[in-house]
Amino acid sequence: MPREHSYPFIPYRPTRYLEDEMVARGREFYEHMDRRRSVRFFSDEPVPRECVELAIRAANTAPSGAHQQPWKFILIGDAETRRRIREAAEVEERKNYEEGRLTPEWRAALAPLETGPEKDYLETVPWLVVCFAEKYGVRPDGTRVKHYYVNESVGIACGFFIAALHAMGLSTLTHTPNPMAFLSDICGRPANERPYILFPVGYAAHDAEVPDLARKPLPEVMA
Ligand code: IYR
Numbered sequence: 625m626p627r628e629h630s631y632p633f634i635p636y637r638p639t640r641y642l643e644d645e646m647v648a649r650g651r652e653f654y655e656h657m658d659r660r661r662s663v664r665f666f667s668d669e670p671v672p673r674e675c676v677e678l679a680i681r682a683a684n685t686a687p688s689g690a691h692q693q694p695w696k697f698i699l700i701g702d703a704e705t706r707r708r709i710r711e712a713a714e715v716e717e718r719k720n721y722e723e724g725r726l727t728p729e730w731r732a733a734l735a736p737l738e739t740g741p742e743k744d745y746l747e748t749v750p751w752l753v754v755c756f757a758e759k760y761g762v763r764p765d766g767t768r769v770k771h772y773y774v775n776e777s778v779g780i781a782c783g784f785f786i787a788a789l790h791a792m793g794l795s796t797l798t799h800t801p802n803p804m805a806f807l808s809d810i811c812g813r814p815a816n817e818r819p820y821i822l823f824p825v826g827y828a829a830h831d832a833e834v835p836d837l838a839r840k841p842l843p844e845v846m847a
Contacts, residue, residue: 656790656791657787657790658839659790660786660787660790661795661834662796662797662798662834663795663796663797663828663832663834664739664745664797664832664834665745665828665829665831665832665833666745666748666749666795666824666826666827666828666829666832667748667826667827667828667829667830668748668749668750668826669750669826669827670750671750671751671794671825671826671827673699673701673751675789675792675794676699676751676753676789676825677699678788678792679753679785679788679789679792679794679825680697680699680753680785682784682785682787682788683695683697683755683781683782683784683785683788684781685784686777686780686781686783686784687777687780688773688777688780688781689771689772689773689774689776689777690771690772692758692761692769692771692772692777693777693781694757694758694759694761694771694774694777694778695755695756695757695758695777695778695781695820696755696756696758696813696817697753697754697755697756697785698753698754698755698756698811698813699751699752699753700751700752700753700754700811701750701751701752703747705752705810706746706747706749706752707747708810709746709752709754709806709807709810709822710743710744710746710747712801712806712807712810713743713746713799713801713804713806713822714741714742714743715806716801716802716803716804716806717740717741717743717801717802718741720741720802721740721741722741736835736837737835738835743799743801745797745824746799746822746824748824748826749824749825749826750825750826751824751825751826752822752823752824752825753785753796753822753823753825754807754811754819754821754822754823755778755781755782755785755819755820755821755822755823756807756808756811756813756817756818756819756820757774757775757778757817757818757820758771758774758816758817759771759774759816759817759818760816761816762814762816768816778820782798782820782821782823785823786798786823789825793827794825794826794827795825795826795827795828795832796823796824796825797823797824798821798823799821799822799823799824800821800822801822804819804822805819807819807822
């Protein structure tokens, strides 16, 4: 029986696999994702712009509330803007780390990561990508469009972005300088866009190190 629709619908037939192949593909994808780490030591080696554009295209395939795609990815490659972002981020982070804005509990949680106020990687990497969340849309006549599930939608898109970079052998860090309103000024973004995550994008340095952390085992994250 053909379904009745008020709007256009098209057939969708996602590829199906034999069960053994499903498991093999799932395992391969999981193992691939399990090799990803957040990186704080980057190379200054150039990265083709096309790679970052492809990662943004991948992010843009994410599901979103009412298919509103309430995200904007700002791509920054020029050295002067990267320098300004580093300086502004470090001003805020010095207040966090050196002027006691981080609570003792927060500092203790971060201790194993050995993070600090120095954010030199923001100038090292060839690209910065700032993801902005559109709190609401703006019609051409200036009226507002309500957006739904903005945080969930943008978070999923950023996950796709991170996964796409990893698939290309690139590294990133989900950097959320706090507060990060300075990113709206530097990137010249309108009031309906809220800075969401700042991603340095590049190759991991040849001598990069990451904290020796373990992931929670499945029974701890699944019930
Ligand atoms: N924004 C700070 C602090 C920080 C907070 C969390 I939660 C982290 O996982 C890592 C760092 C900074 O970037 O150093």
